[in-house]
Amino acid sequence: MNAVNLQKVIESCLQSALSTEGEIASSNGYQVKVDFDSLQEEGHFDFIPNYPVKYPVDKVLNDKILSILSGALYPALTLFTGGPNFVKTNSANFSKARALRFYFKTGTYSRMLVDSLDTSYIYDGCLPLMEGFKYDFKHNSGHIAISGASGNGKSVFAEYMLSQFWLIGAKIVIIDPKLDHNLWHFAQKKEIEYHYPHVGDNPNTFSGEVTNTLSKAINVIGKRQSSILKGKEVDFNPYIVFIDEAAAFSTKQSRELMEKIVLMGRACKVWLFISAQAMDATNVISSIARDSMGLKIVLSSNPSSEDCRYLFKNFDPSDVVIPRDEYKFGVGLIEQKSDGRIVPFLAPYIANIN
Ligand SMILES: Nc1ncnc2c1ncn2[C@@H]1O[C@H](COP(=O)(O)OP(=O)(O)O)[C@@H](O)[C@H]1O
Ligand SMILES: [Mg+2]
Known part of the structure; x- marks a missing residue:
């Protein structure tokens, strides 16, 4: 899966699952950005809230996203648990200046x-x-x-x-x-x-x-x-x-x-x-x-x-x-x-x- 496709998959999974929780009513509330490393073996995606938001961006949200996506992305990706990892987006726009970052490995681990x-x-x-x-x-x-x-x-x-x-x-x-x-x-x-x-x-x-x-x-x-x-x-x-x-x-x-x-x-x-x-x-x-x-x-x-x-x-x-x-x-x-x-x-x- 390339970065563009992966971004779409993540957005659509989050849109249906997070919105049913009543927290994020529309996808305008956030953006998703995917990056792979040069070998395409690992990567990360950023969940960029578009402030002001109606939900707290915290560990609860972090864990909710993990729990929605870890099953959804298997076996294409293995999501690493942990966080919340806050990163700067370097956007000049205050609304989008920070993100929650999630790390993953491409594919799954398998037995030797x-x-x-x-x-x-x-x-x-x-x-x-x-x-x-x-x-x-x-x-x-x-x-x-x-x-x-x-x-x-x-x-x-x-x-x-x-x-x-x-x-x-x-x-x-x-x-x-x-x-x-x-x-x-x-x-x-x-x-x-x-x-x-x-x-x-x-x-x-x-x-x-x-x-x-x-x-x-x-x-x-x-x-x-x-x-x-x-x-x-x-x-x-x-x-x-x-x-x-x-x-x-x-x-x-x-x-x-x-x-x-x-x-x-x-x-x-x-x-x-x-x-x-x-x-x-x-x-x-x-x-x-x-x-x-x-x-x-x-x-x-x-x-x-x-x-x-x-x-x-x-x-x-x-x-x-x-x-x-x-x-x-x-x-x-x-x-x-x-x-x-x-x-x-x-x-x-x-x-x-x-
Ligand atoms: N990695 C493995 N490869 C092959 N057989 C295994 C492996 N792990 C366990 N087994 C099988 O399961 C049995 C029980 O495993 P064991 O390591 O003795 O369990 P434990 O020490 O946790 O009680 C072994 O005797 C072996 O037959
Ligand atoms: Mg033993």
Whole structure:
């Protein structure tokens, strides 16, 4: 769709839907202007109210426009939620001097098909996670949080990411209180350090092991920090601690250590990957640590505000159209901190998990 056609579509959708709400009786009340980037991959449109207007130009209007258009423009465009984003129009006419801007991507995101976990996809500091979406771990904190109910694909998705970082030489440590069979096979095959509760052991034994493992990561941070101070190596290999189903063992001490890794690990590439059914502060991780995550993912085939409550505070997922395919797992929402956009997510389909 070119800019002119898109502008017409947007105007006609808004005209019928907004006017029925009694707010904007005629299309003279506003104008729409569309701009694509040079590659036509992304773009934005401006909603330019023609002041004086009878309606408040605010978050409510912003969200109403998003909710009218996100379904209407699918699958030609994927609208990014958020806002209101006020921009200057540079019009000399006061009536049209400002606009609400909405950003979009052309087309939709789609699922990557990954044949084997031995193929490397990382390039230029980015890990592709969908067709049309790359995780830029160079410009983010490196820490990752994945939430979602059992069976939604948290462990398999984590395995994809771990295998990718393993292929570029990352040191990986896995803490797995529930002993996931896919993760266990993966760790065996790659000779990755793996901690799980052994049958018959005193539960304190595993807690102690977790504390030791997290403390070791903090020691690595300390060593790397001192070599940064000495002006030595700064291009470290990632050191990743992955905790699967973190609510299954969490103690006050482990939560404090996890928070320390998240708050201190970024500059020296010591990263925490964490998965849990819900990322609450009581059982899993503090809100400060949560806010420092470079990548946040909610896996749910139909995400509700409740599902998003911890990772995407105050976010209403109902305006995000998630493209469907033949797989039920690995579906949800994703946000990387550097662009702050919460977008639909389809985890890579892994044909051969083991
Ligand atoms: N991305 C994926 N590609 C292929 N199969 C998947 C994928 N995600 C999940 N599955 C299938 O669904 C099952 C459950 O996924 P899993 O990651 O164990 O869920 P969770 O960790 O959230 O409980 C897996 O054993 C696998 O068979
Ligand atoms: Mg799991």
